[in-house]
Amino acid sequence: ATCTPKNRNDALHPLWQSPLTIPGGTRQSPINIQWRDSVYDPVLKPLKISYDPATCLHIWNNGYSFLVEFDDSADRSIIVGGPLENQYRLKQFHFHWGAINEWGSEHTVDSKFYPAELHLVHWNAVVYPTFEEAVMEGDGLAVIGVFLKLGAHHEGLQTLVDALPAIKHKDTVIEFDVFDPSCLLPPCPDYWTYAGSLTTPPLTESVTWIIKKQPIEVDENQLEAFRMLLFTSDGEEEKRMVDNFRPLQPLMNRTVRSSFQ
Ligand SMILES: NCCOCCOCCNC(=O)c1ccc(S(N)(=O)=O)cc1
Numbered sequence: 001a002t003c004t005p006k007n008r009n010d011a012l013h014p015l016w017q018s019p020l021t022i023p024g025g026t027r028q029s030p031i032n033i034q035w036r037d038s039v040y041d042p043v044l045k046p047l048k049i050s051y052d053p054a055t056c057l058h059i060w061n062n063g064y065s066f067l068v069e070f071d072d073s074a075d076r077s078i079i080v081g082g083p084l085e086n087q088y089r090l091k092q093f094h095f096h097w098g099a100i101n102e103w104g105s106e107h108t109v110d111s112k113f114y115p116a117e118l119h120l121v122h123w124n125a126v127v128y129p130t131f132e133e134a135v136m137e138g139d140g141l142a143v144i145g146v147f148l149k150l151g152a153h154h155e156g157l158q159t160l161v162d163a164l165p166a167i168k169h170k171d172t173v174i175e176f177d178v179f180d181p182s183c184l185l186p187p188c189p190d191y192w193t194y195a196g197s198l199t200t201p202p203l204t205e206s207v208t209w210i211i212k213k214q215p216i217e218v219d220e221n222q223l224e225a226f227r228m229l230l231f232t233s234d235g236e237e238e239k240r241m242v243d244n245f246r247p248l249q250p251l252m253n254r255t256v257r258s259s260f261q
Pocket residue numbers: 119121132135143197198199200201202207
């Protein structure tokens with residue numbers, strides 16, 4: 001069976017243009033995480049993260065978000081443990097954000113939006129030969145989600161922010177030699193996890209989501225820097241890159257597990 005998005009606005013959302021059906025969509029993302037409905041799972045292990053900053057390649061504007069991509073030709077930047085049966089290789093990270101601080105994240109916690117959300121995208125290179133193949137498989141990807149909240153200046157993020165003017169337009173890229181994404185992770189190990197999907201086409205149901213409970217703090221100028229990026233290419237009529245988040249999707253027959261009590 002196919003399913004059209006429950007809330008019509010998902011289908012007509014500016015980023016989706018045409019009605020969007022996801023064949024047999026039973027585990028779509030993002031979702032609202034209702035804290036009281038999440039189930040503590042004592043079997044969940046701590047998530048082990050080891051990134052090699054030298055695997056950083058470049059930062060680019062893909063017309064939807066800005067991505068920092070990594071050399072994933074070997075097991076140099078990986079995550080293991082948590083809800084995962086295999087180790088997963090870091091491929092890229094990117095963000096979603098709003099036009100104003102009232103919204104911007106993809107996931108919500110007890111229906112609260114954060115102004116932005118970081119996604120660290122990893123793929124199961126133990127089982128699948130390429131990222132493209134992993135994208136099509138139920139255990140193919142693992143994405144760590146980190147909420148951004150308005151607060152103190154974030155030193156590590158500033159390195160990225162300083163590069164954004166150089167990738168203002170869609171399909172612009174600059175080299176980015178050394179960056180350690182660990183600096184974007186909150187110190188608290190607590191997370192929620194659930195089975196979901198990519199939040200942009202092809203929307204494949206291949207993601208084990210690991211959503212960190214504790215947000216990181218960034219300041220207003222850093223959020224504003226995200227909002228000066230453009231969806232559009234150089235020479236086109238400028239459209240600010242804001243509100244690049246997908247509407248919430250139905251939980252359906254899923255339980256969100258927590259690594260904490
Ligand atoms: N490149 C040609 C064919 O590629 C097929 C698969 O492409 C997948 C591209 N999309 C992604 O990699 C991708 C990765 C993460 C997220 S998200 N926002 O769910 O973290 C959304 C999308």
